[in-house]
Amino acid sequence: MHQVIATPFQGSFLLLSPGKPQGLKIPQVKFDQLSALSADDPCPEWLTGVVHRTWKLDASGRKAADVMIVRSPSFLNYGRASYELNLGCNYDCKHCYLGVKEFEGLPWNDRVEVLHALRDAGVVWLQLTGGEPMIDKQFAATYSYAFALGMMIEVLTNGSRLFNPVMLDMLTQRRPHKLTLSVYGATEETYDGLTQRRGAHKAFSRGLAAAHEAGLPLELSIIITKDNAHEVDAMRALAERYGIPSADFANISPTIYGGADVLATQSPEHLTKRAQFNGCDAGSTFFHVDPHGNASTCKVARDPKISLVEEGIQGLRRLAGIADGLLARQGGCTGCQLSGTCGTCMPLASLFRKAKAPLANYCQHTEERKVAN
Numbered sequence: 001m002h003q004v005i006a007t008p009f010q011g012s013f014l015l016l017s018p019g020k021p022q023g024l025k026i027p028q029v030k031f032d033q034l035s036a037l038s039a040d041d042p043c044p045e046w047l048t049g050v051v052h053r054t055w056k057l058d059a060s061g062r063k064a065a066d067v068m069i070v071r072s073p074s075f076l077n078y079g080r081a082s083y084e085l086n087l088g089c090n091y092d093c094k095h096c097y098l099g100v101k102e103f104e105g106l107p108w109n110d111r112v113e114v115l116h117a118l119r120d121a122g123v124v125w126l127q128l129t130g131g132e133p134m135i136d137k138q139f140a141a142t143y144s145y146a147f148a149l150g151m152m153i154e155v156l157t158n159g160s161r162l163f164n165p166v167m168l169d170m171l172t173q174r175r176p177h178k179l180t181l182s183v184y185g186a187t188e189e190t191y192d193g194l195t196q197r198r199g200a201h202k203a204f205s206r207g208l209a210a211a212h213e214a215g216l217p218l219e220l221s222i223i224i225t226k227d228n229a230h231e232v233d234a235m236r237a238l239a240e241r242y243g244i245p246s247a248d249f250a251n252i253s254p255t256i257y258g259g260a261d262v263l264a265t266q267s268p269e270h271l272t273k274r275a276q277f278n279g280c281d282a283g284s285t286f287f288h289v290d291p292h293g294n295a296s297t298c299k300v301a302r303d304p305k306i307s308l309v310e311e312g313i314q315g316l317r318r319l320a321g322i323a324d325g326l327l328a329r330q331g332g333c334t335g336c337q338l339s340g341t342c343g344t345c346m347p348l349a350s351l352f353r354k355a356k357a358p359l360a361n362y363c364q365h366t367e368e369r370k371v372a373n
Ligand code: SF4
Pocket: 280, 281, 282, 297, 298, 299, 300, 301, 327, 345, 346, 347, 348
């Protein structure tokens, strides 16, 4: 199993190690040298020195092919993607932006097609998400396959399956770039109430403790809603106790279908002003893939979509143009004098409008703007 990835990345060339935060740029001439190595060639001396200095890896006297995977250049410029394996979840969180969570994912052969498409599009950092990705029956196989293709993997999870020894074993052998666990409360009553599942807090706590004990790279996403706002400090203290980074998420979005019900879970006093939107590379350097293998601009801008199973990566040639169209101000945002200081991108504004959400959730105006046809 590889410990080093040599890969092109958006015009540069990188050396990375799964599960390790540090990476380094190498010149193209060195990357070309690594690409030209045959199966029996030993690691070049310079590589042995670099991986030892950077990650304390001992590659001396070993065949390069046993230590490293060398990725091929792509004609596309993508470096990151998210792949939603399955919308199914073992929880039923009141604020969830996925709305109806159908338990549907691709059969294995089609998943392999999608993973190859992600690799061939140049994706180095891949986020696996759901639903709850770890309850997907093919999670372990999908994770391992993506890892073997030379991707650095982040998993977004509620952590409820992390105490499973088989799962922990796989993740410690094939280390993720990051495991990001959502936190829905600091007490059993609040956590189980928000997720609408008895035992959810217990499963999360066991999973977090087990993953921490195994030394996996963890981060916490503290989800703040009306139900758990009184436990914000305790949730932050949990991250501090474990010594792991955390970030707060308090701005609730409508569902991906434009459903407004979830907005009622927002804790009004925690609604934060979004940072000024200065453009986004969605669709140009990263994209999203849904459980059916459809690639789209991002998790919010899901239409139009491109089937990776039917079209493969050739279809992705259209994605940057689709994204440009979606990101341009339109509809109620056309000609807005405040767009320069607005924190809501166009796809998100469109979703809030579809949900007929109160302007305070996303817009600087206090009254709906009338737009000439
Ligand atoms: S929601 Fe908006 S800011 Fe976020 S990735 Fe999509 S286009 Fe970019």
